[in-house]
Amino acid sequence: MLNQSLSPKRKRYEMLMKGLMLVSVGLTAALVLFLLIYVLSQGIPNITWELLSTKPSYLTEKIGILPDILNTIYIVLATLVIVLPLGVGAAIYLTEYASNKKIVALIEYAAETLSGIPSIIYGLVGMLLFSNSMGTCLMAGALTLVIMNLPTIMRTTQESLKTVPQSYREGAFGLGAGKWRVVRTVVLPGCVDGVITGCILSVGRILGESAALLFTAGFAHAVNGLIAGLTAPGATLTVALYVYAKEQGEFGVAFAIAAILMVLTVIINFAATLVQKHFAKRRSI
Amino acid sequence: MKTRKNSKKVNHAIQDIKWETEYKHQQKKRNRTQTMENIIHGIFLLLGLITVGCVLLITVYLVISGIPAIKEIGIADFLFGKEWASTAAQPEYGILPFILTSIYGTAGAIVIGVPIGFMTAVYLSKMASPKVKSAMQTAVSLLAGIPSVVYGLVGMLVLVPGIRKIFNVPDGASLLAAIIVLAIMILPSIIKMSVTALDAVPKEYEDASLALGATPVETYFKVSVPAAKSGIAAAVVLGVGRAIGEAMAVMMVAGNVPNMPDSLFQSVRFLTTAVSSEMSYSSGLQRQALFSIALVLFLFIMLINVTLNFFLKREKE
Amino acid sequence: MSNIITVKDMNLWYGDHQALKNINIEIPEKSITALIGPSGCGKSTFLKTLNRMNDLVPSVKITGDIRYNDTDIFSKEVDVNSLRKEIGMVFQKPNPFPMSIYDNVAYGPRTHGITNKAQLDEIVESALRDAAIWDEVKDRLKKNALGMSGGQQQRLCIARALAVQPKILLMDEPTSALDPISTSRIEELAMELKEKYTIVMVTHNMQQAVRVSDYTAFFLLGELVEFGKTDDIFSQPKDKRTEDYITGRFG
Structure with a gap:
């Protein structure tokens, strides 16, 4: 009786499900490999020092992406500088100060709502809120990105604050320290890992963002310093890719930018896992 | 004897006054820290509410700027x-x-x-x-x-x-x-x-x-x-x-x-x-x-x- | 009375650690055999070897011979799924699926190919009756099983195991998570079930072994120290270690 193997029907089910799973995993893996190899192989040959170090010129009819690289760096810096205090502050409020459960629920619900809003809507609202008053410029784009990345910074900081042992806080309070002193000396140092993880994730998101920037930061390619850059319109790498591919048909340049973005994405993914592993290890000690 | 007693009394009185001022000083300081703490609490509350503000802002802006055209065109059309x-x-x-x-x-x-x-x-x-x-x-x-x-x-x-x-x-x-x-x-x-x-x-x-x-x-x-x-x-x-x-x-x-x-x-x-x-x-x-x-x-x-x-x-x- | 399971020279390793050493035991049919011993002695590991649930542990290695009705359960011809159909199991913590009571009991028969509604109804009812829980649940068969009390959940798990009509029921400390009243209901149920099924029960509680079992096996540090009629083990243990354990000197 024991040697009777699975009925044909069960065997078929088993084979079918296993087959479907393997095909799906294979497809997903093949897709990632294809995208990586295709974009890199099309893009890397087009990356030259000249491309990286010049700006586009109508006279020589050559394209350079230096302004786009600079704009990307400026917008990342500006966004992080503004979003960090806001996001970390909001997280500290939620974990350390808030006593009213309804307010906590409201704030968390709002954060979830924000992370569900598509970037095109951010772009539109950013245009109405910022670009209409301060003009189309990198700063308007950065402010739009601040709203988009607020939930990310908030969430990662909150998660790391939850791992600060309650006994630390009690210890500090026991010594007669005031709330703010405890927050400053015990809580803030404990959220460094969350802040770093949040920054990495945000940088990734900013690098990939295009729809929210098109109407807020514009798509000019001028080389500027930081301050002048923030007050002038400018395209980030991602926006430049879109413009070159869709509007100008410059696929070589588009692929070069795509390859750069791809490499950056890989690096950011690695950094995020590395940081998370590092802090998880430190925490378990 | 008497003077010494007196001086003792005076000393006590002085001590009392010292304590009292000290106490008042402490209380003042405590009040000040309390105000500080309240202000900081308020700042963090504001930061916490920023997300809520953003959601409201986005909603309000979209509704305000979205309604006129719908009105003019007619919702069904x-x-x-x-x-x-x-x-x-x-x-x-x-x-x-x-x-x-x-x-x-x-x-x-x-x-x-x-x-x-x-x-x-x-x-x-x-x-x-x-x-x-x-x-x-x-x-x-x-x-x-x-x-x-x-x-x-x-x-x-x-x-x-x-x-x-x-x-x-x-x-x-x-x-x-x-x-x-x-x-x-x-x-x-x-x-x-x-x-x-x-x-x-x-x-x-x-x-x-x-x-x-x-x-x-x-x-x-x-x-x-x-x-x-x-x-x-x-x-x-x-x-x-x-x-x-x-x-x-x-x-x-x-x-x-x-x-x-x-x-x-x-x-x-x-x-x-x-x-x-x-x-x-x-x-x-x-x-x-x-x-x-x-x-x-x-x-x-x-x-x-x-x-x-x-x-x-x-x-x- | 014939033996339904015969174990000869069985050894089991988890990686480098030998968890069971040279086990020899014959388990009689239609009786309750209790496995007792201090925690970590290997009694649960032994139980899980009988329906090959240990196969799921990655680094496990088993040698020796285990026969169920003269079939070597590790032989290549044996289908592990059919083996588990013959040898059912009830776990320490009640673990009904997060589905309706009916679907829980019908899960096994459906898995083994029964789709006829009337037939399923019949199996579900008789399994629930056998597990002495039919009267409590017959009006709410479509309700989620997780809404029941712990004791009811455990009896539902027994019914679920009975629904595939096993010959043996392995019970891994089935009452350790339950209150005294639920425990005694499960014990009574086990004593009724041995009319039809062979039960092997791991228990932490020696009174429980005395109350319900016909045979008792005492495990210590991966060895089977003594095995015999429960009355004999508890009244005149042959081994000094058994005596020490049942008189409460350790464990």
């Missing part, structure tokens, strides 16, 4: 009008083609993306060796991190010509191309969230099923998956949100003509791309109508958010 010709001499502002395209496009992406993502998730969560699992999770994170314009670019140069050749149609930039790109773009969300839900299924359920003589594969699909169904449903809803909100990649592969989505090979325009394709040169009623489209899109997203929260809450329970 706007939502159910089949023709969009914003720059014609006799402009038409019917967004039914965009709404239907967004719905069809999202549905198509779900039909293709969900089965692949779901099956991959079950394999990764239950059957894959730790090495394969971690390698694939890295790959999936990478897929999630690729900017949408890169998907759009590859779609433009691989998918669009491919569709033109395979199906022998004049232009490959079509609903089908958008559906395929969207299906790929929602894969990571679906896989990640389903894996999390499946990983959280208690091992006891699986043991019980195996002990009844079910095979591992039967166990995964008949016990683990139903036990994780709220989480998987949330993953699908999240995918819907991603697909309906995607603009740039779709802009690059869908052809961007405001046709009714009558066939998979039709060149079409989504709600998102309707906003972005005309925004840079629009004015007047046309511009206002674009805001109204954004409002419609926003309402769709809010509906999806509510559904998502419903499933996430159930998953927690």
Whole structure:
């Protein structure tokens, strides 16, 4: 009786499900490999020092992406500088100060709502809120990105604050320290890992963002310093890719930018896992 | 004797006064710290409420700027009008083609993306060796991190010509191309969230099923998956949100003509791309109508958010 | 009375650690055999070897011979799923599936290919009756099983195991998570079930072994120290270690 193997029907089910799973995993893996190899192989040959170090010129009819690289760096810096205090502050409020459960629920619900809003809507609202008053410029784009990345910074900081042992806080309070002193000396140092993880994730998101920037930061390619850059319109790498591919048909340049973005994405993914592993290890000690 | 007594009294009195001033000083200091603490508490409360403020701001702005055009065009003509010709001499502002395209496009992406993502998730969560699992999770994170314009670019140069050749149609930039790109773009969300839900299924359920003589594969699909169904449903809803909100990649592969989505090979325009394709040169009623489209899109997203929260809450329970 | 399971020279390793050493035991049919011993002694590991649930542990290695009705359960011809159908199991913590009561009980038969509604109804009812829980649940078969009390959940798990008509029921400390009243109901149930089934029960509680079992096996540090009629083991243990354990000197 024991040697009777699975009925044909069960065997078929088993084979079918296993087959479907393997095909799906294979497809997903093949897709990632294809995208990586295709974009890199099309893009890397087009990356030259000249491309990286010049700006586009109508006279020589050559394209350079230096302004786009600079704009990307400026917008990342500006966004992080503004979003960090806001996001970390909001997280500290939620974990350390808030006593009213309804307010906590409201704030968390709002954060979830924000992370569900598509970037095109951010772009539109950013245009109405910022670009209409301060003009189309990198700063308007950065402010739009601040709203988009607020939930990310908030969430990662909150998660790391939850791992600060309650006994630390009690210890500090026991010594007669005031709330703010405890927050400053015990809580803030404990959220460094969350802040770093949040920054990495945000940088990734900013690098990939295009729809929210098109109407807020514009798509000019001028080389500027930081301050002048923030007050002038400018395209980030991602926006430049879109413009070159869709509007100008410059696929070589588009692929070069795509390859750069791809490499950056890989690096950011690695950094995020590395940081998370590092802090998880430190925490378990 | 007397003087000494007196001097003692005086000393006591002086001491008392000293204590009192000291006490008052302390109290003052305490009051000051208290005020400080209250101010700081207030600052943090404000920071906490920023997200709420942002949501309100976005909602209010979209409603205020979205309503006028709807009023002028008429809600029925706007939502159910089949023709969009914003720059014609006799402009038409019917967004039914965009709404239907967004719905069809999202549905198509779900039909293709969900089965692949779901099956991959079950394999990764239950059957894959730790090495394969971690390698694939890295790959999936990478897929999630690729900017949408890169998907759009590859779609433009691989998918669009491919569709033109395979199906022998004049232009490959079509609903089908958008559906395929969207299906790929929602894969990571679906896989990640389903894996999390499946990983959280208690091992006891699986043991019980195996002990009844079910095979591992039967166990995964008949016990683990139903036990994780709220989480998987949330993953699908999240995918819907991603697909309906995607603009740039779709802009690059869908052809961007405001046709009714009558066939998979039709060149079409989504709600998102309707906003972005005309925004840079629009004015007047046309511009206002674009805001109204954004409002419609926003309402769709809010509906999806509510559904998502419903499933996430159930998953927690 | 014949023996339904015969174990000869069985050894089991988890990686480098030998968890069971040279086990020899013959388990008689239609009786209750209790496995007792201090925690970590290998009694649960032994129980899980009988329906090959240990196969799922990656680094496990088993040598020796285990026969169920003269069939070597590790032989290549044996289908592990059919083996588990014959040898059912009830776990320490009640673990009903998060589905309706009916679907829980019907899960096994459905898995093994029964789709006829009337037939399923009949199996579900008789399994629930056998597990002495029919009267409590017959009006709410469509309700989620997780809404029941712990004791009811455990009896449902027994019904679920009975629904595939096993010959043996392995019980891994089935009452350790339950209150005294639920415990005594499960004990009574076990004593009724041995009319039809062979029961092997791991227990932490020596009074329980005395109350319900016909045979007792005492495990210590991976070895089977003594095995015999429960009355004999508890009244005149042959081994000094058994005596020390049952008189409460350790464990």
